[in-house]
Amino acid sequence: MHPFDPITEDDLNAYIDGGLDTRRRAEVERWLAQYPEEAARVMAELGDADLLREGLGDSGFSTPPDGETRHLAGRLRRRLIWRGAEHVMQRALVIILCLTAGYGISWLPIGAQPSAEAAHIVPLFADEAAEAFRTAMKEVRTEQSLAYPTPEVPARLAAIDAAHPLPIPDPPSQRWRLLGAQLAAWDRGDAVQVFWRHETKGTVMLFVTEDGVDPAEPAMAPTLGHTEEGDVIYWRSGPYLYALLGTADTKALERLANAIARPSPQ
Structure with a gap:
C-alpha cells in the first residue's frame, strides 16, 4: 500500500505546470520514482514547457502547446520509452533530460522493469x-x-x-x-x-x-x-x-x- 494518496493524471499535469504544493510535489516525485516510463514522459513535457516559455519570453505563459508541439513531445516520449526498454538506458536519458530542463532529480531507480505501455511502444x-x-x-x-x-x-x-x-x-x-x-x-x-x-x-x-x-x-x-x-x-x-x-x-x-x-x- 502506498504511504500517500494515489497519483492521478491531474496530479501529473499540475506537477508539470508547477501547480502543486511542496508536500504533494514530493509525493508525486516518490510515485514517479517507481515508474520510470512515466518519469520519462513527465520530464519530456517539463522540458517542452520550459522551451515554450523561453521562446515566448514570458515566464507566466500558460497557453497549451499547438498540435505540432504535442506531436513532437509525443515522439520524444516514445523514443525515451523505447530506448529505455531496448537498452536499459532510460534512467540516464531521463536524468540528462532533467538536467537540460533544470531539474536536479536523482531518485530514478536503475534496472526498473518496463511497463505494459512501454512493451507496446513500436520499435x-x-x-x-x-x-x-x-x-x-x-x-x-x-x-x-x-x-x-x-x-x-x-x-x-x-x-x-x-x-x-x-x-x-x-x-x-x-x-x-x-x-x-x-x-x-x-x-x-x-x-x-x-x-x-x-x-x-x-x-x-x-x-x-x-x-x-x-x-x-x-x-x-x-x-x-x-x-x-x-x-x-x-x-x-x-x-x-x-x-x-x-x-x-x-x-x-x-x-x-x-x-x-x-x-x-x-
Whole structure:
C-alpha cells in the first residue's frame, strides 16, 4: 500500500505546470520514482514547457502547446520509452533530460522493469518510418519527385556494406505499381523508402533499413503497431528491418506485409 494518496493524471499535469504544493510535489516525485516510463514522459513535457516559455519570453505563459508541439513531445516520449526498454538506458536519458530542463532529480531507480505501455511502444525504426511517411504525404510524393525510379541504387547506398545492398522485395502483384524510391536518414543510419500505388487501395511506403547495433536479433514476423500517423506493420529478417504503412486499410497492409516478408539471404 502506498504511504500517500494515489497519483492521478491531474496530479501529473499540475506537477508539470508547477501547480502543486511542496508536500504533494514530493509525493508525486516518490510515485514517479517507481515508474520510470512515466518519469520519462513527465520530464519530456517539463522540458517542452520550459522551451515554450523561453521562446515566448514570458515566464507566466500558460497557453497549451499547438498540435505540432504535442506531436513532437509525443515522439520524444516514445523514443525515451523505447530506448529505455531496448537498452536499459532510460534512467540516464531521463536524468540528462532533467538536467537540460533544470531539474536536479536523482531518485530514478536503475534496472526498473518496463511497463505494459512501454512493451507496446513500436520499435524506433517503425516510428521513424511513420514520421517519414507523414513527411512524404505532406510533400505529395509522385514519380517525378522521387529521387530514384527503382530501389536498386538507394538499397546499395543505404547498406552498411555496399557489396550487400538492402534486400528490397518486389510488389506482390501487378496491381501494386512501383512509383519510385528515395533515401531517408534516421537515428541509426540510412533507410530506403519505396513507394507503391494500388489501383484501388491507394499509396503505401515500405521503409527498409539495416540494424547496425544488434544484427543478431531474432527474426520477427509482421507485427501490427499503432502510431500517431496511423497503423504500421513492422518486421525483422536477419539484420534487416522493415516497416509498411500507407493509405490502404489495416487489413490490406497486413496482407501486403505477409506477402512480401521473406527470410534474409544467406
